[in-house]
Amino acid sequence: MLNDVRILASGEREAVELSATILTQAGAQIASSKSVTMDDFAHDVVIVSSDTCTAAQKSVIARLKASGDTIVCDITAMGQQRAGENTAYADAEIQAMSGLMDTTGFSHGGPVRIGVPFTEISAALYASAAIAAALRVRRIGGLNQNIDVSLFGCAVGALTTFLPAALAGDPVGRIGNRHPSCAPWNAYKTRDGWIVVCTSTEDQWRKIKGAASEPDLEDARFSTLSERVRHVEELDALLEKWTSTMTTAESSSLCERLGIPAGPIVSVEGLAHEPNFALRHENAAARMRAGAIDSETYRHVSLFRESPLSDGARAAASARDDLNLDAGPLAGVKVIEIGQYTTAPLVGKHLAALGADVVKVEAPEGELSRTWSPGQRGTSYFFALNNTDKRTVSLDLKKEDDRAYLRTLLADADVLVENLRPGALVKLGFDRHALSHINPRLTYCSISGFGVRTAYPARPAFDTVIQAMSGLMDLTRSDGEPVKIGASAADILGGQAALLAIVARLAAPSSDEGKFIEIAMQDVAAWSALFAAGNRRSARATESEVARLQTLIKDVAFRDDALSTAIDPNGHAWPVLKLPYRFSRTAASVRRVPGAPERPMLPGTAQLSSI
Known part of the structure; x- marks a missing residue:
């Protein structure tokens, strides 16, 4: 992929380190440095986080960007989303400012900080993709350019499940492990842990209802999807009455036989013994079983x-x-x-x-x-x-x-x-x-x-x-749950x-x-x-207070930062x-929303109309 591409990573943000790791998996050669100099045009790409730098380093980064001699990717809290804003906000602050933290947690509790630095990870992945795109431009057109990536933009971009309600002026609330439109869909206690069960079709509902053999599930309150969502508290109580009679392994196996999406809540340490993770990442699982998780463990996962x-x-x-x-x-x-x-x-x-x-x-x-x-x-x-x-x-x-x-x-x-x-x-x-x-x-x-x-x-x-079976849910908890x-x-x-x-x-x-x-x-x-x-x-x-998404969507500055x-x-x-x-030099923008899907004339000789 990116074999022989030389990349220098220099910056305090976790996203800089993560970008380097990601690009290494894509074949790039990575060097790390505590600072950058004007000699760093010897690298194809330089990854920095200018909002965490000293004034002297910011000056060097600005000169390196202006030189046009290399691709410079700058990962900051706000990027160009907010003119003149150069505060080095941390991941937790971005979670709070963007509405991301407001959407995590149970309806009966407060907002919960995500247990992984989600905005740093997301910024690293987008930065890596943008760098690859800039390298394509350089290979074909011989043009270097600068890339700006913002944690704030990554946070808001992750809210597509909640933004529709906010845009429509409807209430936006935390739903814990439930789904706003499907039921049953939740984490349920078992005899020895937890199992997540998700149903999205009537066929899946009929199968799990039959397996549970609970007479009350035949009640009219649960006869349709809309009724199940409306009576979800009673429904979940009945389902948990059933799941609590089995071990997590027993209930997972049963759901797999029924074709129902389900799985245990796996701890991060438990990944070493999780069958699919252990099969796909034998070296990482062996390292974890031999000792504690350390700063290098994640690098052994592809x-x-x-x-x-x-x-x-x-x-x-x-x-x-x-x-x-x-x-x-x-x-x-x-x-x-x-x-x-x-x-x-x-x-x-x-x-x-x-x-x-x-x-x-x-x-x-x-x-x-x-x-x-x-x-x-x-x-x-x-x-x-x-x-x-x-x-x-x-x-x-x-x-x-x-x-x-x-x-x-x-x-x-x-x-x-x-x-x-x-x-x-x-x-x-x-x-x-x-x-x-x-x-x-x-x-x-x-x-x-x-x-x-x-x-x-x-x-x-x-x-x-997947959140349950990857350790994400284990790291994100509300009052221990x-x-x-x-x-x-x-x-x-x-x-x-x-x-x-x-x-x-x-x-x-x-x-x-x-x-x-x-x-x-x-x-x-x-x-x-x-x-x-x-x-x-x-x-x-x-x-920074935890911002409510339904309040943010009415704020002119937020809409200017996040929406077009x-x-x-x-x-x-x-x-x-x-x-x-x-x-800085090539277009990347969101322009159009598609209409209804076109039905081509068959056999396939008709051309699709252009957007």
Whole structure:
């Protein structure tokens, strides 16, 4: 990927160290220094955090940026979000200021500080992806530029689950381990611990109701999803009455047999014995079993895995190396996205913002989240926030004509990214060998909860399950009780890791060999938890009050910092999120909200209309 790229990391922020670690996994050569000098243009990239520097160091960084001799990535608390603001706010302060802390915790308790430095980790992942994009520009166009990344922008960007209600003027409250629209969905006590159980369909509800054999669950209060959500307190009490009769292992195995997303709340130390983590990260698990978690443990966990797309790959034309500075660092790149909700859509959204042509494939009825409330003109704010700047097409992949059209889309694509359940594309005839036959130079990125090589081939997963099984929930507690990060942290971190891996592949010299990139959300979440557990820093005392999101959304300064306006095909305006990173020389922006998915004329000869 980034082999032979020379990077200097110098700065007090955790995001600087984490960026260096991430880019090392992508093949870069990393050097660390306590300070930077004007001689550091010998490096391809310099990563700094200017808001934590002395005045003398700030001056050197400013001169290095102005020189144009190297790529300079500056990770700060506020970036360019707030003009003139150069306070070196810590992660906890950003959590409090942005509304992120307000969304974590139980409805009956106060806001809870996230147990990992989420904004530093998020900034490191976005910075790494932005650096890879800048390296692509440098390779193709010979142009160096500066990158600014803000922790504040990363925090607000993680609030897509809660912003819709705030934008609509509805109450925004903490929901603990529940889901605002689905039930049962919570953490339940067992005989020896906790289990997270998540249901999203009526079929899953019927299965868990049948397994529990609790007569009261047949009550009319639980007959429909809306009624279950309305009576969730009574429902959860009945479910916990059942789960408390079993051990965590027994209830997890039962739910896996039923096809219900579920899993235990695993401690960070317990990751060493967690079957999937131990299978995928044998060295890290062995180190943990041999001794305590230390500052180096997280480095032994891989964020992504890359391999040839197919063992029998054929020769192919070289990848396109087009670059239009006005169109973005990824101008000329074509991406096919098959995903829903958060993870793959987040990847596609950022690839599109970076200039790629992203075609989103939706089911005939459209992605389910389009219809969520609140929204406007038949489309949810949630969908709009997560799918900006994409073209959308409706395909029924159970039909051969539609699969044939997908093959035409893939034939000249650079990237395929999806977050379907492992094996779903294979059943449709799109295994790695078939994809290699369609397009030998394709980069195919698969995102799933537990990965392709997994101890749980039949276990479905949602964000809450992954937070439970990665140590994130263990580190985030309210009065001693484990609670999920309010934002969909595992989904977001998994998407960010996929974004980095894809852009790093695109930054590499053109290749005629296709690649398969595997992302397991549990890997990325566990990497984050292990970093936090092994690198505990004393928390700086803070006097910033925890801001309420529903108050922030009415604040003009906050809206100017965090939001911008995008237009849909009918000319209607939508509030959308600003990017947490900015380039000094190439465009990267959020411009448009997609309309309804287009149904192409089949067989696949029709062209999709441009945005």
